[in-house]
Amino acid sequence: MNIPRTSLPRVVIIGGGFAGISLAKQLGKQEIQAVLIDKHNYHTFQPLLYQVSTGGLEPDSIAYPIRKIVKDYPNFSFRLTNVDAIDTENKCVHTDIGDLNYDQLIIATGSNTNFFGNSEIEKHSMAMKTIPQSLNLRSLILENFEQAILKSDLEERNALMNFIIVGAGPTGVELAGALAEIKKGILPKDYPDLDIRQMKINLIQSSSRILPAMSEIASEKAEDYLQGLGVDVWKNLRVTNYDGDLASTNGDVSFRAATLIWSAGVKGATIAGLDGEEFITKGNRIIVNEFNQVKGFDDIYALGDIAAMQSEAYPFGHPMMAQPAIQQGKHLGKNLARKLNGKEMKPFNYRDKGSMATVGRNKAVVDLPRFKFQGVFAWFVWMFVHLFFLIGFRNRMVVFINWVYNYIRFDREARLIIRPYKNTRKS
Amino acid sequence: MNIPRTSLPRVVIIGGGFAGISLAKQLGKQEIQAVLIDKHNYHTFQPLLYQVSTGGLEPDSIAYPIRKIVKDYPNFSFRLTNVDAIDTENKCVHTDIGDLNYDQLIIATGSNTNFFGNSEIEKHSMAMKTIPQSLNLRSLILENFEQAILKSDLEERNALMNFIIVGAGPTGVELAGALAEIKKGILPKDYPDLDIRQMKINLIQSSSRILPAMSEIASEKAEDYLQGLGVDVWKNLRVTNYDGDLASTNGDVSFRAATLIWSAGVKGATIAGLDGEEFITKGNRIIVNEFNQVKGFDDIYALGDIAAMQSEAYPFGHPMMAQPAIQQGKHLGKNLARKLNGKEMKPFNYRDKGSMATVGRNKAVVDLPRFKFQGVFAWFVWMFVHLFFLIGFRNRMVVFINWVYNYIRFDREARLIIRPYKNTRKS
Numbered sequence: 001m002n003i004p005r006t007s008l009p010r011v012v013i014i015g016g017g018f019a020g021i022s023l024a025k026q027l028g029k030q031e032i033q034a035v036l037i038d039k040h041n042y043h044t045f046q047p048l049l050y051q052v053s054t055g056g057l058e059p060d061s062i063a064y065p066i067r068k069i070v071k072d073y074p075n076f077s078f079r080l081t082n083v084d085a086i087d088t089e090n091k092c093v094h095t096d097i098g099d100l101n102y103d104q105l106i107i108a109t110g111s112n113t114n115f116f117g118n119s120e121i122e123k124h125s126m127a128m129k130t131i132p133q134s135l136n137l138r139s140l141i142l143e144n145f146e147q148a149i150l151k152s153d154l155e156e157r158n159a160l161m162n163f164i165i166v167g168a169g170p171t172g173v174e175l176a177g178a179l180a181e182i183k184k185g186i187l188p189k190d191y192p193d194l195d196i197r198q199m200k201i202n203l204i205q206s207s208s209r210i211l212p213a214m215s216e217i218a219s220e221k222a223e224d225y226l227q228g229l230g231v232d233v234w235k236n237l238r239v240t241n242y243d244g245d246l247a248s249t250n251g252d253v254s255f256r257a258a259t260l261i262w263s264a265g266v267k268g269a270t271i272a273g274l275d276g277e278e279f280i281t282k283g284n285r286i287i288v289n290e291f292n293q294v295k296g297f298d299d300i301y302a303l304g305d306i307a308a309m310q311s312e313a314y315p316f317g318h319p320m321m322a323q324p325a326i327q328q329g330k331h332l333g334k335n336l337a338r339k340l341n342g343k344e345m346k347p348f349n350y351r352d353k354g355s356m357a358t359v360g361r362n363k364a365v366v367d368l369p370r371f372k373f374q375g376v377f378a379w380f381v382w383m384f385v386h387l388f389f390l391i392g393f394r395n396r397m398v399v400f401i402n403w404v405y406n407y408i409r410f411d412r413e414a415r416l417i418i419r420p421y422k423n424t425r426k427s
Numbered sequence: 428m429n430i431p432r433t434s435l436p437r438v439v440i441i442g443g444g445f446a447g448i449s450l451a452k453q454l455g456k457q458e459i460q461a462v463l464i465d466k467h468n469y470h471t472f473q474p475l476l477y478q479v480s481t482g483g484l485e486p487d488s489i490a491y492p493i494r495k496i497v498k499d500y501p502n503f504s505f506r507l508t509n510v511d512a513i514d515t516e517n518k519c520v521h522t523d524i525g526d527l528n529y530d531q532l533i534i535a536t537g538s539n540t541n542f543f544g545n546s547e548i549e550k551h552s553m554a555m556k557t558i559p560q561s562l563n564l565r566s567l568i569l570e571n572f573e574q575a576i577l578k579s580d581l582e583e584r585n586a587l588m589n590f591i592i593v594g595a596g597p598t599g600v601e602l603a604g605a606l607a608e609i610k611k612g613i614l615p616k617d618y619p620d621l622d623i624r625q626m627k628i629n630l631i632q633s634s635s636r637i638l639p640a641m642s643e644i645a646s647e648k649a650e651d652y653l654q655g656l657g658v659d660v661w662k663n664l665r666v667t668n669y670d671g672d673l674a675s676t677n678g679d680v681s682f683r684a685a686t687l688i689w690s691a692g693v694k695g696a697t698i699a700g701l702d703g704e705e706f707i708t709k710g711n712r713i714i715v716n717e718f719n720q721v722k723g724f725d726d727i728y729a730l731g732d733i734a735a736m737q738s739e740a741y742p743f744g745h746p747m748m749a750q751p752a753i754q755q756g757k758h759l760g761k762n763l764a765r766k767l768n769g770k771e772m773k774p775f776n777y778r779d780k781g782s783m784a785t786v787g788r789n790k791a792v793v794d795l796p797r798f799k800f801q802g803v804f805a806w807f808v809w810m811f812v813h814l815f816f817l818i819g820f821r822n823r824m825v826v827f828i829n830w831v832y833n834y835i836r837f838d839r840e841a842r843l844i845i846r847p848y849k850n851t852r853k854s
Contacts, residue, residue: 002578040844041569041573059843059845060486060841060845067842132845150525392840394829411821418558
């Protein structure tokens with residue numbers, strides 16, 4: 001991998017997501033030799049991927065070059081590669097560009113879409129965890145409208161204009177809301193040949209309320225908002241199969257739809273060498289102690305979505321979201337500094353800052369630890385918080401301008417089929 | 428194609444480039460039934476593609492949804508499709524989504540990269556006529572740097588950091604300048620492991636000066652600027668072959684390079700049914716009269732790059748650039764209105780507004796009909812003109828902000844490998 005070993009302890013970080021970048025920022029000035037590895041050369045701001053899928057934002061404004069982050073840290077190197085396996089005995093990471101030895105290893109590989117073993121659904125549905133996936137979805141939505149115009153058969157046309165979203169967590173809810181705004185604001189203008197009433201957005205949730213991780217009032221309000229926007233919300237319903245055309249459920253309904261977006265869950269992105277049963281718990285996550293150390297090692301740590309730090313308050317680990325990842329990254333950075341200076345590490349304490357979801361213009365729900373609110377103010381808070389956590393001044397400016405523009409004009413201009421999805425899928 | 432015929436005369440426009448859009452804007456309010464066809468759902472602002480390739484702008488800000496343009500014209504329809512052939516006898520366009528009859532047909536298909544029959548060069552080199560091509564080049568440039576770090580063999584590393592640009596028209600010159608700015612501003616910060624001196628930019632021109640279509644003073648100044656930025660300019664040299672590694676020439680030099688960008692020429696994008704020898708002249712262009720009518724037809728027109736309107740001043744037709752396309756589109760729009768109202772059409776007169784090229788920050792050359800200038804002011808004029816001709820307020824804002832940011836920070840933040848090019852090429 002062409003990284004000569006120095007006399008400094010070598011810290012290898014796998015993954016440049018929220019956890020990895022938060023850790024890197026903390027370790028930036030430390031006396032270590034750090035190597036950050038990722039399979040992309042950019043950090044993705046995942047909470048806004050749904051806006052890329054729906055033409056509200058360009059992909060480049062929610063991505064940030066990892067090299068631009070680590071360039072300020074003289075002891076950091078970055079390598080663009082896939083990790084094949086970890087050899088804990090020889091303290092070595094095997095990658096497709098060679099081996100890399102470590103003194104301290106941090107696993108911040110995040111999570112992948114969880115299809116719960118249903119390969120038929122995996123094959124035919126759209127996921128939304130990466131920028132290429134979001135761009136594929138953007139292309140598909142627009143391609144479906146273009147195709148719908150050409151169909152004289154009503155059933156075929158309806159299927160092309162029917163969007164099924166499985167899973168009503170924040171991603172599913174936000175995507176449903178954005179599609180509803182496309183139906184209202186874009187469809188009648190761009191596609192006067194199509195009957196707006198034929199576009200259906202079905203949001204399907206297996207449990208008894210949407211946004212199940214939020215408060216009941218948030219769930220209720222969000223559902224009200226969605227219904228007001230014309231989204232059909234289905235609760236206590238589970239999609240059991242999807243063949244690219246027909247989505248079957250455990251209830252007595254089924255849906256004909258050309259598009260099914262799967263946002264029903266994620267699972268830890270494990271790595272060979274640390275994926276033995278003794279390491280892994282529910283959701284494919286690696287069990288860690290209160291210092292984020294992997295069971296049985298004092299030199300291997302796991303952070304963020306991939307790490308399950310089980311406690312009384314969080315028996316299955318912290319929620320797989322940005323906040324625990326950011327906080328764990330920062331905390332581990334401080335702990336590693338303590339350790340390098342011969343001091344004791346401190347246990348991690350999660351500070352739940354609350355959670356939020358937006359449904360559409362002027363419509364959001366916010367749960368703070370002390371109080372909960374919904375509506376216009378919640379929507380402003382949602383925007384402010386997302387702008388604040390975006391990396392990079394230019395990205396913030398461009399996102400801000402797009403939001404102002406979209407708000408004033410009821411528009412989403414990035415409705416571009418730059419790489420057709422259907423052609424890609426065929427080949 | 429699901430477009431019922433109305434009693435109005437049907438005008439079919441093939442191509443949503445500068446010519447097609449300029450015509451559409453002119454015909455927007457006419458009493459016709461117009462159908463605009465393009466293989467993309469967006470208009471591309473081609474003069475700024477090189478900035479997409481070099482990470483200065485996001486692709487979405489130089490593309491504009493065609494449906495958003497024609498939605499204001501009640502008599503316009505848009506169809507996303509490829510044209511297979513034209514049947515002039517039955518006045519019909521064959522496409523991959525069905526046939527379309529026309530009363531008046533306008534061919535505004537533009538041009539493709541001209542490899543002058545060398546399939547080896549075509550296979551291995553990068554073109555830059557479309558947004559996907561520009562994004563492929565962006566990925567490749569960055570992938571090459573990532574790979575160069577890993578090579579201990581000096582020759583291999585040099586080849587990965589050697590960029591050959593063939594053809595020193597505006598595109599080649601602007602790309603060379605942008606790569607030089609990457610070498611100076613990005614490479615040392617992002618890739619401290621690489622020796623900046625190993626990055627070479629070779630600009631190769633077959634004739635005796637660069638920017639041959641511009642004034643001699645512009646050529647000289649541009650060459651000065653490029654040399655100041657560290658670009659190696661080769662004149663009177665022709666690349667005869669390229670196998671993906673070695674570029675041979677008609678001189679006694681050859682180059683080992685992992686990247687060769689071909690900007691040495693374009694040729695008209697002809698259509699079956701109108702590609703007979705009697706219609707076509709030099710550069711694969713369709714011969715048209717002074718009303719843009721194709722020889723032998725009074726209901727078929729060609730516009731822009733694809734059209735060769737031969738005159739004393741322009742014996743081979745107008746230059747294949749945005750300005751003639753825009754002016755011809757506008758003029759034909761007026762002529763068609765005259766024709767529909769039973770009036771005489773007027774011959775087209777090209778108003779040469781001059782030409783310009785930018786080399787880098789504060790460095791551009793401008794040839795106006797009355798005077799020529801270079802340097803900082805030329806650079807501002809270049810930027811102003813390009814912002815002015817961009818379609819869409821949001822695009823202008825986003826491009827402007829990126830330019831201000833890039834100028835102040837000596838930066839180009841869109842250095843993202845969103846879809847790896849090398850993996851795509853392999854598969």
